[in-house]
Amino acid sequence: MSLKVSDIGEKELIRYIIANSRSITPDDTAITKLNSTNLISTCDMLIQSRHFPENMSYFNMGFKAVTVNVSDLAAMGAEPLGFLLAIALPKDLKLDSFKEIIEGVLNACNYYQIPLIGGDTNEASEIIISGTALGITDKPLMKDTYNIGDLIAVTGDIGLAALGFELDSFDNIYIKQALKPEARIKEGLILRDFATSATDITDGLASELYEIKKDGFGFMIHEELLGISDEYKSLAEKFNLNYLDLVLHVGEDFELLFTISGDDLEKLPIDYKVIGEVTDSDVIELTLENGFVERIENKGYEHYVSE
Amino acid sequence: MSLKVSDIGEKELIRYIIANSRSITPDDTAITKLNSTNLISTCDMLIQSRHFPENMSYFNMGFKAVTVNVSDLAAMGAEPLGFLLAIALPKDLKLDSFKEIIEGVLNACNYYQIPLIGGDTNEASEIIISGTALGITDKPLMKDTYNIGDLIAVTGDIGLAALGFELDSFDNIYIKQALKPEARIKEGLILRDFATSATDITDGLASELYEIKKDGFGFMIHEELLGISDEYKSLAEKFNLNYLDLVLHVGEDFELLFTISGDDLEKLPIDYKVIGEVTDSDVIELTLENGFVERIENKGYEHYVSE
Numbered sequence: 270m271s272l273k274v275s276d277i278g279e280k281e282l283i284r285y286i287i288a289n290s291r292s293i294t295p296d297d298t299a300i301t302k303l304n305s306t307n308l309i310s311t312c313d314m315l316i317q318s319r320h321f322p323e324n325m326s327y328f329n330m331g332f333k334a335v336t337v338n339v340s341d342l343a344a345m346g347a348e349p350l351g352f353l354l355a356i357a358l359p360k361d362l363k364l365d366s367f368k369e370i371i372e373g374v375l376n377a378c379n380y381y382q383i384p385l386i387g388g389d390t391n392e393a394s395e396i397i398i399s400g401t402a403l404g405i406t407d408k409p410l411m412k413d414t415y416n417i418g419d420l421i422a423v424t425g426d427i428g429l430a431a432l433g434f435e436l437d438s439f440d441n442i443y444i445k446q447a448l449k450p451e452a453r454i455k456e457g458l459i460l461r462d463f464a465t466s467a468t469d470i471t472d473g474l475a476s477e478l479y480e481i482k483k484d485g486f487g488f489m490i491h492e493e494l495l496g497i498s499d500e501y502k503s504l505a506e507k508f509n510l511n512y513l514d515l516v517l518h519v520g521e522d523f524e525l526l527f528t529i530s531g532d533d534l535e536k537l538p539i540d541y542k543v544i545g546e547v548t549d550s551d552v553i554e555l556t557l558e559n560g561f562v563e564r565i566e567n568k569g570y571e572h573y574v575s576e
Numbered sequence: 577m578s579l580k581v582s583d584i585g586e587k588e589l590i591r592y593i594i595a596n597s598r599s600i601t602p603d604d605t606a607i608t609k610l611n612s613t614n615l616i617s618t619c620d621m622l623i624q625s626r627h628f629p630e631n632m633s634y635f636n637m638g639f640k641a642v643t644v645n646v647s648d649l650a651a652m653g654a655e656p657l658g659f660l661l662a663i664a665l666p667k668d669l670k671l672d673s674f675k676e677i678i679e680g681v682l683n684a685c686n687y688y689q690i691p692l693i694g695g696d697t698n699e700a701s702e703i704i705i706s707g708t709a710l711g712i713t714d715k716p717l718m719k720d721t722y723n724i725g726d727l728i729a730v731t732g733d734i735g736l737a738a739l740g741f742e743l744d745s746f747d748n749i750y751i752k753q754a755l756k757p758e759a760r761i762k763e764g765l766i767l768r769d770f771a772t773s774a775t776d777i778t779d780g781l782a783s784e785l786y787e788i789k790k791d792g793f794g795f796m797i798h799e800e801l802l803g804i805s806d807e808y809k810s811l812a813e814k815f816n817l818n819y820l821d822l823v824l825h826v827g828e829d830f831e832l833l834f835t836i837s838g839d840d841l842e843k844l845p846i847d848y849k850v851i852g853e854v855t856d857s858d859v860i861e862l863t864l865e866n867g868f869v870e871r872i873e874n875k876g877y878e879h880y881v882s883e
Contacts, residue, residue, distance in 0.1 A: 292658070294693075301693060310693065316664060371596060375597060390589045393626075394701055
């Protein structure tokens with residue numbers, strides 16, 4: 270009985286690739302020195318059956334394909350340079366649906382000010398969109414260059430999309446975030462001069478904290494600072510879901526998670542929410558609203574558990 | 577009855593994207609001015625059921641995914657800068673098979689001296705590999721900047737892979753070319769200083785000639801200069817195939833098709849074969865071995881017809 274890729278999981282497959290390549294920087298994107306600046310490049314592939322909820326419009330599929338890639342540029346504090354689109358379509362897809370996907374892509378490119386510069390079309394059994402985003406920056410914002418005592422902050426509320434995926438008949442902020450998330454490209458550019466580190470939240474806050482953790486450092490997150498609304502908690506309960514699991518372990522937020530000194534935070538000219546601090550505990554913990562402290566588990570997108 | 581994408585075909589879908597985007601240069605790759613140089617970027621997606629013959633090894637799948645993208649860099653005369661790999665795998669794929677694909681990718685990256693700088697893994701119903709190749713050049717080699725009187729040449733024999741796809745139980749130069757084609761990256765770099773134009777042959781010589789044709793210009797190709805061997809002709813006949821269709825209308829050659837002045841050709845330090853010349857006829861023609869001249873039809877990969 271030989272091992273299958275599903276026995277290993279995606280993160281391990283990526284680790285295998287990184288271990289065998291001398292040139293991969295394990296940060297949010299690739300960084301390539303180019304004369305006096307740095308070329309930032311990243312690629313992400315979206316598979317219809319995995320990444321597009323049933324009720325997602327063709328327009329929003331195209332929009333999201335750009336968002337997920339531009340979000341990685343934002344996490345590096347990069348200025349957008351160009352976007353390439355490789356798309357595979359089922360042969361019986363309506364031409365109008367294809368045009369809607371492209372409209373979503375072009376709309377997003379315009380919104381993020383990233384020109385669509387290249388592409389490729391193909392045929393497959395479902396819609397598959399692979400995007401590559403290119404950017405430049407003199408000063409790439411890495412994901413693990415924080416200091417003990419730094420504050421941990423996010424650029425917006427998290428957990429909204431996670432709840433949105435569970436609701437299918439309402440039009441509300443949760444559904445909106447699930448169907449049309451946005452990358453924080455402007456915030457990333459500003460954070461370049463203020464933050465000590467940054468990454469984007471795609472697989473859930475918990476997963477990202479484990480991605481950025483270094484030996485000898487720890488993170489303490491405070492539930493009361495997450496600002497989870499009563500409406501959120503009661504909707505979660507209504508659907509028999511654990512609200513903390515939704516907020517921490519699902520993802521698709523595309524908010525930036527960054528660290529910053531207290532002094533620099535005072536001058537930061539973007540919306541943000543402080544949610545915790547960097548410690549020397551060597552563990553990742555959550556102080557609950559009731560005062561108890563518990564370990565945050567390394568559960569991401571694939572391991573969401575409902576109670 | 578609404579139109580489906582299969583009614584339109586891939587080239588039309590690409591034309592739709594180009595028509596709606598202000599930033600796409602319709603050449604082999606995207607060209608983005610970057611300080612004093614040009615960033616060259618291209619992406620190509622390979623779908624298992626469409627691009628990988630039954631008898632292709634996992635190693636060669638990985639190798640080809642790099643080749644098809646590096647070939648576009650070669651066509652622009654670009655120096656390789658980096659390669660990004662987005663790959664989707666069926667969940668029951670053996671881990672060893674995944675490792676062989678990666679080995680093929682890394683082997684190709686090493687062969688073409690293009691570092692693997694980033695990637696993404698995913699799950700889909702078949703193997704899908706989307707690669708992005710990045711390069712730089714001060715002087716991009718465009719595909720349609722030829723002059724009347726230029727000679728037309730190729731960097732190697734064409735039609736080999738087309739025949740190889742029809743043969744499944746021999747180990748010969750045709751099978752080799754079908755299963756492990758190589759990009760002409762070194763030749764592309766040299767051609768930068770000699771050729772007036774260049775492109776790579778992926779959908780067949782005929783298809784590429786139509787891609788590069790401008791109003792007021794024509795191409796005359798000479799069958800005797802194509803150098804089709806007797807062995808090739810008899811193998812084609814054995815399988816009831818038209819050898820000229822195989823050579824002109826199938827592709828997967830990855831040789832460079834370039835134009836050059838007679839004077840510059842004398843000094844060109846790479847292997848090449850002159851196959852014709854640029855005229856003012858405004859048509860694309862072939863002079864057969866028997867002296868007759870016929871129009872070359874615009875049939876590419878999807879329209880291969882056997883006699």
